[in-house]
Amino acid sequence: MRKEKKEQKDRLDRIGAKLRERLYRIRGDEILPKENKWASDFYHYRTDQDDFSRARKLKIDLLEKYRNCTIQEAVPGKNIQNEKGECYLIEKQTDINSEMVNPLNVNEKILSHLRLVWGIGFSIESCLKKRGYHTINDLQDHPRFKKHSSDFLKIFQSGRKEDLLKWISRWLGRSHPLMFLTSGFFNKENFLFVDIETLGLFSRPVILIGLAFIKNSKFNIIQYFIRDIQEEPSALKAFLSHVKNDTILVTYNGRAFDIPYIKERLTYYGIRAELGYVHYDMLPFSRRIWKGRFPDCSLTTIEKFYFKTIRTDDVPSGMVPDFYDTYLRTGNIGPLVPIIQHNSFDLFTLGRIFFTLHKIWQ
Amino acid sequence: MAIIIQDIINQLERNILFKDNLEHIEIIDKKEADFGNLKIKLSPPVLEYLSRKKIKLYRHQCQVIHYLTEGRNVIITTPTASGKTLAFNIPVFEAMISDHETRALYLYPTKALSQDQLKVIKDFERTAGSISLTPRIYDGDTSPSQRPVIRETSRIIISNPYELHQILPFHSKWQKFFKNLKFIVLDEAHRYRGVFGSHIAYVIRRLLRIAQFYGSTPQFILSTATLANPLEFAEKLTGCGFNLVNEDSSPHGKKYFIFYNPYSDGTQNLSSHQHTKNLFLFFIKQGLQTLCFTVSRKMAELVSFWARQDLKRMNNALSEMIMSYRAGYLPLERRKIENDLKHGLLKGVATTNALELGIDIGSLDCVIISGYPGTVISTWQQAGRAGRGIEESIVVMVAFQNPLDQYFMKHPGTFFDKSCEHAVIDLDNEHIVSGHLLCATSELPLIFDKDQRYLPSRVDIMEEMQKHSLVQKTPHGWVYKGVSRATEVVSLENISSEVFKIICEKKLIGTLDREQAIRETYPGAIFLHGGQTYLVEELDLKSCHVHISQKEVDYYTQSLEVADIKILKELDRQRKQKIDIVLGEVEVKEHHTGYKIIKYDKIIGTQKLDLPALRFQTIALYITFPHESGEKMRIDGIDFAGSLHGMEHALISVFPFHVMCDRWDIGGVSTVLHPQTAKPSVFIYDGFEGGIGLAEKAIDLLQPITQMAFDLVKDCPCEEGCPSCIYSPKCGNENKPMDKKGTIFLLGELLDILKK
The missing domain is CATH 3.30.420.10 (Ribonuclease H-like superfamily/Ribonuclease H)
Structure with missing residues (x-):
């Protein structure tokens, strides 16, 4: 009986050893998490x-x-x-x-970034600036961007920073300085x-x-x-x-x-x-x-x-x-x-x- | 149409080429539909779907719906095309309509089947309207960016067991899905048997443990082909109790199932392949759209090539309407053949089993099955390709010289009778158990008091794994700490963790267990994979690599083996008079001494092999006879050793008909004196490390197995034994000694005792 127990134990030991060996072999080429693009x-x-x-x-x-x-x-x-x-x-x-950066400066920087409004890209932004629209607040008077700028301002003024961050990251990307500067709030x-x-x-x-x-x-x-x-x-x-x-x-x-x-x-x-x-x-x-x-x-x-x-x-x-x-x-x-x-x-x-x-x- | 089919059968019976080989024609009568009554009220979208599609539910479909709405687990074993999918989809959809959070997981063994099911569900969504199920496939091909979306939003996820095995450790990302998981569908579940099935059984238990963690207890829906042991199988696969629905109430047309035997008189002039081609041509010329299943890709091509050539010689335009089909064709070519078949542009296609279920080619008038495909299940699945709705159809099975093929030719009743095939799942193989216990600890801490519902309380295994720094016992349960992902070391198709990689032109095309590698991929072997033939160039035992190259050949190889067996431990013994029937743990030493090269059933050469012996521990069943039987037979001039040898071969050749497995999954040894039993003994063992439950199941079925082996040998017209009865293609002793009379005598004696 004791001999049988010993044999059983040895067998399990061999199974364990093999599993360990394979884990080590696989570790050599472990794949990185797929969603980690960096x-x-x-x-x-x-x-x-x-x-x-x-x-x-x-x-x-x-x-x-x-x-x-x-x-x-x-x-x-x-x-x-x-x-x-x-x-x-x-x-x-x-x-x-x-x-840290002064939150008022951040406010100013954000509001002067017209591209945060739907429909505004680089060229439209520079046109608008030339025509005297310097901040998103100014766009409230613009016939075309009135609605879209108020969409943004609603979020900006709500104080819900998560939503603001989501907005910025969607329009400017995760690595944009403005995105980071919101931490000043x-x-x-x-x-x-x-x-x-x-x-x-x-x-x-x-x-x-x-x-x-x-x-x-x-x-x-x-x-x-x-x-x-x-x-x-x-x-x-x-x-x-x-x-x-x-x-x-x-x-x-x-x-x-x-x-x-x-x-x-x-x-x-x-x-x-x-x-x-x-x-x-x-x-x-x-x-x-x-x-x-x-x-x-x-x-x-x-x-x-x-x-x-x-x-x-x-x-x-x-x-x-x-x-x-x-x-x-x-x-x-x-x-x-x-x-x-x-x-x-x-x-x-x-x-x-x-x-x-x-x-x-x- | 009905008249024509009968005419064709008459012609066949008169045709000089064929008439002598028609062993049996089974007429499967036309059956009317038997509709059922639903006791429950269906929701408007489901009713909308049914009425738009003009569907009336059959009785067995209603039964499935009733069971599932009552919250029970169901296994459905009615034939293909009997409306199984609709039957289980309806209650799933109903649940989804009444609760918008409900989720379901559909598992399919192949991609073609997954795609097929996706189409069905999408069609339902469209037709029913006002219901959103967002079915999606989630498998190895799913792009990483789509994965989070599917996990969060899809209510029906279609996947496969391999993917599920990999998903489970990531359950924290699947919280929403697992929390609301109400249904698990395992379609074509009979494929989850043997080694693969035993792994799946544990993957499912791991899944249930996680579902329980998130507070859900899903219901199971299993759909399988006809099995001898459906309930036992379902319960072993999932660990849950089941209700069986097995009575088919769908209609079908009259079917003529012909058993065609080129060896009907014991000899043959033409090879089985030539007969296949002649039949193929005959039916095509009669105007029947015909599908011919062959055993290999080469044969599929040859049969269609020969048929085309013959027609060309006769200037028959039909020659342009014949094609072959196999894996390895470009997807576009395959789609074209599938479509041309469906639209009647092709009259004849010769194919490997690549034209499996799930690929939509419609139904045909006639199917030829060239060689018994190994299981009754696959024979019926191939036969199921014939017969449009309730129209008449023909199926022909052309026999090869193998014992089982020949047995069916002589005993067609056995084939058409109740199923004898038992699907085996082994929950005790320690290699498989250890692997999945390890995976489970990496998913959630393992606490046996709580988890014994799902996983065996093998503290001894955990302790050994702790010694190897794989897991650690903590107050929170057993915790995983291996150096890489546990699921990576557990391959669902292999047993041992010593897995051989098959490499072709630097690409990995598959894996094998050590045992399989030595048996199937010795240097010089022809290796079949996905319908393609490969030549094995090198078997590297040290690095566990097999190097192969693609090669078109018209021969195959068969290794020759001799085995020694040592008994380690007796597990069970039944003594019947002087014959003992024992189940035991054994150590097998298998020598692969050489291989034969075989072309169209003829051996054209033998090569020697120099490979180390394969040693493994497994489970065997063995039968020992008293010494007197030998002495008695010797007096009658019978070779006793040859009789035991013949008995071993005969038992092994009919074994897969009862315990579903590949003939190569089991091995045997016979000897007039085994040093440990000290008696004449015949051993049959599982060819896998640790055993996979085959011999164990066979002990319970020994009487029918012996009966069949006895009939096989007794009814074979040969004088002294032949490849149709007691010769084994892999016998390392060149089928010597062999004594047919003695084999019949011994099998008869065993049978008498078993019957008492």
Whole structure:
């Protein structure tokens, strides 16, 4: 009987091993999410051989460096608890120049953009301007554009910013500076910068949820880290506690990745929540400014070429699952230290890009 | 028209070319429609549709509508063209009219069938007016930009099981659809059997688990061809209880079903293909529009070519009205043939099974089926192409030399009798179970207390997978953490996760399990895929690749195998007098020693192969005899080993008629002394890793299987065994030793015991 049990176990073990082997083989050519149109040059998911051996060496060094180190010692933070369990909280604070565009200027810019009215293109706009129609308000007297301009003004004056954003994005595109400048209408404290680290591109756990906000003119970074897969629901719940009715999300490629990913994980655990607020994804804006000037528009590249800061010990995102797996197996937090740092750098750079664009585009 | 058909049959019976080969003519009488009464009131749009189309509902259609409105699951097994689709569409539409949120999922096994159904629903929408169902197809061809729109707005989504398997992990994007999912339609569901069906059974359970998560409990509608076990099949496929509707009340015309046997006297002068061509020509010249189904694409082309040549020699203008049809033609060419057939511009078309259901060519006067297509189901589906409405029609089945073809020729009653074909679904194959448990954890955390309604509580599997970092046990249930998408490693057509890729000119054209790869794609093999023939150039066992190239050949290959079998565990034993019938877990070692090259049924050469033995664990049924039987037979001058060998072959050849499978899906071993049973033994095993329920089902059906094998061998006119009875084309021992008399004796003995 015991022998039979052993044979049964061996057989299941072989099945498991084969499944694992195939998952690894497939991972090599994992396809990017189809709806992510920036993905091709944004995520370098296939980690090349050089990066791979560098990362491997880094991992060994880190294991050595943080041997016998507790998580508290390596990454100071604290345990938090909510109805979904526990997770680990890391808090930081930095200075940032958080000056924003004056909302009155934004109003003016919007109203002088005649192309926001149905039926007006470049040539009609310049004709109208020559004939003294400088703002959309002026068009109220125009026989042809009277109705269409009031359609826009109704939305503009309603104060429903979501509708205004939708309107602008429909006529001018998602990456138009006006689109971004509408962020000037909101209260500085309401912006929530979000960036997550995950074990893959889809349907695998989120291991770190990083968020940041302005409070007392400081850039506050909060990271919820899961020390074990079972802490994921707790981290998701903790993240939700920051999302209020008037929260404005700011992300980098979050429209395609971070936000749908969080939504999917929330559904996975049966946690009901709405995340459908105003959302500024900074990737299209960055591309509008820097595409062609820098090798690509990833956060690290912009950081390096625009803000002139260079990261050391960076872990390619494709290696994150492997590093996390090593941590789970050994209990040594070392390999994750740069990942947690990486995430807070990303948030900081995201914040800097956000406020920099306010300066550039005002 | 009626007179003409009878005349043609008379002529056929007098014609010197054909008359000796007419083994049997079954006359299927004309049947009047039997209309039913609906107990419920239909809504105005549905009534509008019915009246515009001048449709009166048959009794079986009313029955379907009643069951479905009562909220029950239904399986319909009436023949093609009996109005099944309308029967289940009406209650779905009714539900959609009364609740504007209602959603339905229609799954079809082929694209042609999906397209067909889309047309039907759109036509309903148009004709009925004032109803919006926005039916759409959602499959691999759907553009990414259309996908979100379909998910949000379509109320009827038509898809296929492969797509569904990939969709499930993305359920959070499908919330609205799953929340309102009221109906799941599985049309042509008999195709979901064997390995494929066992996978689908789990895909459906995963779907139900997700639907439940969003608070819906959809109703099932299954439509299948006639099966011996419809209710058992439906219940295994979905895990739910069903009501059966199987009485056909639609009208049909008189049909003459002719069994034509080129081997009627045991020998033959012309090949079956030449006979097929002669019949094809005969019917065309009689003015009947004729469709001829052949086993291969090459034959489809040859039959139409020969027929054209003959007509040209006679300066007959009909030669221009004959075509062949197969996969691989350009879509435009195919559409033209389909249309020309429909409009009577073509008089004869020879085709592979590419002209399957779902492709609209109208109905014809006559269908020739050249060679038994492998299942009674597909024979009837092909036969169903003949007969317009209630007009008379002819179907001819031309037999090959195979055992089953010949058995039907000698015992036509068996063919026309109640169905004996059991569709098998195996929910216990651990490879399949593991794969889908993994997929399920990636969709929602797996909590066995809650999920055991849908998925087996195999904690042992989960624990092993946890060891391999695929999943993790947490207080929230088992959670997925593999390195890439779980659905990618589970292929619905294969069992093991060791899948071979078939590559032709750098393009992936299909996948095979390791076992299939060694059996079917050895170097030099001719591989049939989508009606096209390919030559296998290389089988790379290390990288799991098969390299093939397109090649037009007029021969095929058949590998020769010898197998060893080791018993691992006995699962069930029945002792009948001195014969034991056992079901057990076994380890099979299959050697593929070489292959035969066969042209028009004749072996023209043999090649040796040097391949490693195939080893796998599977389920086998085995029969052991007492040593005395051997001694007794030896005294009578009978070769005992040859008798066991013959019995093994005969049982295997009739097996697929009872337990639906391909003949190559099962294997056998016979020996006068097996080291473990210590007795003369005959083994029949499932040719798949882990077994797929074939041998297990066969144990329950052993008596009818044995009876049929016994009749097959006994009634074969040959003296010492032939390819129509106990010779197997894949026997690695050249069908030696073989003893026909002893085979009959052993089968008879087994039968006597089983009957007691």
